[in-house]
Amino acid sequence: MKKTLTAVLLSLTLAAPVMAKDIAGVKYPDTATVNGKELKLNGVGLRKKAIFKVYTVGLYVETPTQDATALLNADEIKRVRMFMKRDLKKDQITEAIENGFKKNAGANLPKLQDRLNTFKNAIPAEVKEGQELILTYVPGKGTNVHTSDGKSIDVEGKDFADALFSVWLGKDPVDDGLKDGMLGKED
Numbered sequence: 562m563k564k565t566l567t568a569v570l571l572s573l574t575l576a577a578p579v580m581a582k583d584i585a586g587v588k589y590p591d592t593a594t595v596n597g598k599e600l601k602l603n604g605v606g607l608r609k610k611a612i613f614k615v616y617t618v619g620l621y622v623e624t625p626t627q628d629a630t631a632l633l634n635a636d637e638i639k640r641v642r643m644f645m646k647r648d649l650k651k652d653q654i655t656e657a658i659e660n661g662f663k664k665n666a667g668a669n670l671p672k673l674q675d676r677l678n679t680f681k682n683a684i685p686a687e688v689k690e691g692q693e694l695i696l697t698y699v700p701g702k703g704t705n706v707h708t709s710d711g712k713s714i715d716v717e718g719k720d721f722a723d724a725l726f727s728v729w730l731g732k733d734p735v736d737d738g739l740k741d742g743m744l745g746k747e748d
Contacts, residue, residue: 587644589619595638601625606742614646620743627744629730640697649688655681661728661735676721683714698722
């Protein structure tokens with residue numbers, strides 16, 4: 562009986578969605594609504610470079626999982642909410658994302674390059690501490706890039722979204738600890 566109860570409690574704990582999280586002073590609510598669908602917070606992480614806190618990130622998905630491949634393959638709405646912990650120039654943001662994009666896109670890079678350029682052009686000249694970038698993939702529409710200054714653009718294609726989200730969740734992520742946090746593996 563004790564073993565059965567323990568097994569049931571463990572399975573409920575593992576299946577439970579992540580509740581609102583606070584990381585480096587940034588609170589991420591446990592849900593976000595996109596196009597009338599409620600997304601659940603899959604996990605959060607902190608991107609550090611040397612000793613500097615660069616940004617926090619929250620990953621919202623329709624179907625939470627700790628399996629990065631399943632998240633990338635799912636043709637469902639997904640959102641990355643990046644909260645800047647320091648002032649960053651456009652080239653700092655775009656260079657880091659482009660490097661991660663190139664590492665994970667592989668042979669698909671040539672057909673994605675024009676869309677990557679469109680994405681990079683959407684990033685403001687400077688993103689100040691406390692501002693956000695919100696990247697939302699919607700099946701059939703593409704990836705919406707929304708900046709704190711109110712600008713918004715769409716970049717078409719699931720293949721682009723897969724390569725972009727791979728920057729954090731792919732086989733060669735920008736930061737392994739950040740990936741684990743986004744997958745809900747770190748508490």
